[in-house]
Amino acid sequence: MSRRGFTGVKQPDFDAMTGKHTHAACRIDQLAKALYGELYRAGLDTSPALRIRELAQRVGKQAGDLRRRQTLLREMEHQRSTFGFSTAAGSFVAMPDGLESACGLLAADAALLAAGGDARALAELQKYARDAGNADFVKAFLGRLGAKGVTELPGSLGAQLVEARENGDLASVNHLATQGRQALTLLSTALARGTDPRNPAYAGDGFLRALADEGRAEHTAGDVSYTGYQAQALLWRAHNGRPPFSERFAEIVGRDVIVHEKQRYADGWPASEIIGLSKVPMFDLAGALGLGGLLGRTAADAHTVVDDLLHTTRFNRHAAHALLDHTPAGWDRSVLSHLLTTRPSAFGHTGHRRIQQTLIAGTTGRDATSTRLAAEMTKVLADQIRGCLGKAPDGNAR
Amino acid sequence: MADLDREAMRAVVERVQRLSDEHWWALDPSCRLIAGDAWVGPAGTRFGADVHADQRELRDMLAKAVHSAKAKLASLPDKS
Numbered sequence: 279m280s281r282r283g284f285t286g287v288k289q290p291d292f293d294a295m296t297g298k299h300t301h302a303a304c305r306i307d308q309l310a311k312a313l314y315g316e317l318y319r320a321g322l323d324t325s326p327a328l329r330i331r332e333l334a335q336r337v338g339k340q341a342g343d344l345r346r347r348q349t350l351l352r353e354m355e356h357q358r359s360t361f362g363f364s365t366a367a368g369s370f371v372a373m374p375d376g377l378e379s380a381c382g383l384l385a386a387d388a389a390l391l392a393a394g395g396d397a398r399a400l401a402e403l404q405k406y407a408r409d410a411g412n413a414d415f416v417k418a419f420l421g422r423l424g425a426k427g428v429t430e431l432p433g434s435l436g437a438q439l440v441e442a443r444e445n446g447d448l449a450s451v452n453h454l455a456t457q458g459r460q461a462l463t464l465l466s467t468a469l470a471r472g473t474d475p476r477n478p479a480y481a482g483d484g485f486l487r488a489l490a491d492e493g494r495a496e497h498t499a500g501d502v503s504y505t506g507y508q509a510q511a512l513l514w515r516a517h518n519g520r521p522p523f524s525e526r527f528a529e530i531v532g533r534d535v536i537v538h539e540k541q542r543y544a545d546g547w548p549a550s551e552i553i554g555l556s557k558v559p560m561f562d563l564a565g566a567l568g569l570g571g572l573l574g575r576t577a578a579d580a581h582t583v584v585d586d587l588l589h590t591t592r593f594n595r596h597a598a599h600a601l602l603d604h605t606p607a608g609w610d611r612s613v614l615s616h617l618l619t620t621r622p623s624a625f626g627h628t629g630h631r632r633i634q635q636t637l638i639a640g641t642t643g644r645d646a647t648s649t650r651l652a653a654e655m656t657k658v659l660a661d662q663i664r665g666c667l668g669k670a671p672d673g674n675a676r
Numbered sequence: 677m678a679d680l681d682r683e684a685m686r687a688v689v690e691r692v693q694r695l696s697d698e699h700w701w702a703l704d705p706s707c708r709l710i711a712g713d714a715w716v717g718p719a720g721t722r723f724g725a726d727v728h729a730d731q732r733e734l735r736d737m738l739a740k741a742v743h744s745a746k747a748k749l750a751s752l753p754d755k756s
Contacts, residue, residue: 285717298705320688326737367713375719
C-alpha cells in the first residue's frame with residue numbers, strides 16, 4: 279500500500295465484484311427459503327437452512343458495504359479526491375480504508391466547495407448529518423478541512439447571505455440560511471468531538487492552537503472582512519451541547535478569545551472600513567453583518583463572540599471552570615472577575631443570559647473549584663455594590 | 677409430514693441435491709475477484725477472509741443438508 283489507512287481498488291473488477299456479491303446475497307437468501315421448505319417437509323433437521331439464512335444476511339450486509347464504497351468511490355472520482363497507484367498486481371485507485379473516513383474526506387471537500395460558493399456542494403453536506411457522531415468521519419473531516427476551513431465555511435456563508443440579500447435574491451437567502459444552518463450544526467458537532475481529548479475523534483492540541491491562530495487572523499470572503507473568531511463563534515452558537523465542548527477547548531481557544539477581545543477593547547478597534555465591525559464589543563459575524571437569526575439556531579438577537587463562547591461552556595462545568603478560574607498571563611484578575619467587572623458594559627449590548635448560564639454551570643457544583651468561584655463572585659459583586667450601599671453617618675444603611 | 681415414502685424421499689434428495697449444485701458456486705465470483713486483488717488493503721483483506729469463510733460455510737451447510745436427506749432415504753424400508 280502506498281499510504282497507511284488507505285485501500286486500493288482495481289477497476290472494473292471492484293464494480294464486477296460488487297454486482298456479483300449483491301446477486302449472490304439475493305440467491306443465497308432464496309436458497310435458504312427453498313431449502314428450509316424441503317428439510318422441514320421431509321422432517322429433517324432445518325439448521326443448515328437457518329445457518330444459510332444468517333449467512334445470506336451477512337453477505338447482504340457485505341454487499342451493502344461494497345455498494346456504499348462504490349458510490350463513495352464514484353463521488354471521490356467526481357470530486358477528484360482519489361489518487362492512483364500501480365503495483366505488480368495492477369493499477370489501483372486509492373481511497374480511505376474505512377468507509378466513514380472516506381465519507382469524512384468527501385464531506386470536507388463538499389464543505390470547501392460550499393465555502394467557495396457552490397450551492398450544490400452545500401446541499402450535499404446535509405447527507406453527512408448522521409455521520410458527525412462517528413470518530414473516523416470527524417477525524418477525516420476536520421483533518422482535511424483544517425482550522426482554516428473550519429473558520430472560513432461560516433465566514434463564507436455569512437458573506438454569501440449578505441450578497442444574496444443585497445441582490446434581493448430571496449430564494450438564495452432562504453436556501454443559504456436553511457442549508458447553512460445545517461452545515462454549521464454538522465461542523466459544530468464535529469468540532470466539539472474533534473476538540474475533546476477524551477473523544478476518539480480528538481484532532482490534537484495542535485488543531486486547537488491552529489483554531490486560535492485562525493481565530494485571531496483576518497479573513498475575507500467576497501466583500502466581507504472579518505476576524506476568524508467572529509466566524510468560529512457561529513459554530514459555537516450552533517452547538518446543542520451534545521457532546522459538550524471540552525475543558526481543553528476552553529483552555530486553549532476559550533481563554534484566548536477572552537484575552538483577544540480584551541486586547542481589541544483596550545487598543546480600541548482598528549479603523550475598519552466595514553460598517554458594523556467597528557463596535558465594541560466584538561459581535562459574531564451574524565451580528566456584525568446584521569443577519570439576525572438567519573444563521574443561528576436561536577432567535578434574531580445579536581450575539582457577541584464572547585456570548586457565543588459562553589454558550590459552549592454552559593454545558594460543561596469543567597469547561598466553565600477552565601475558562602472562569604484562570605488568570606491570563608499579565609492580568610491582575612481572573613477571567614471570572616474580568617467578566618464581572620471590566621466587561622459588564624459589553625454584555626449590556628446583548629443581554630446577560632449567556633454569562634448567567636456559564637456562571638451557574640461554574641459556581642453551583644459541590645466541588646472545591648465551584649465553591650471558590652462562588653466565593654470570588656460574591657466578593658466581586660459585594661465590592662461593586664459597596665459604593666451604592668454604604669453606611670450613612672448615622673450608622674444606618676443608605 | 678415426516679412419514680414420506682421412499683419415492684417421495686428420493687424426490688426430496690434430488691431437489692436438495694439440485695439446490696446444492698445450483699448454489700455451490702454462488703460465492704465463487706466474489707472469491708475469485710477478491711483473490712485477484714480487486715480490493716487491496718486492510719478492509720479488502722478482511723472482506724476476502726470473510727467471503728472465503730462464507731463460501732466454506734455455505735458448502736458445509738449444503739453438504740450437511742444433502743447428507744441428512746440421503747441418510748433418511750437410506751433408513752426407509754424398501755417396500756418393493
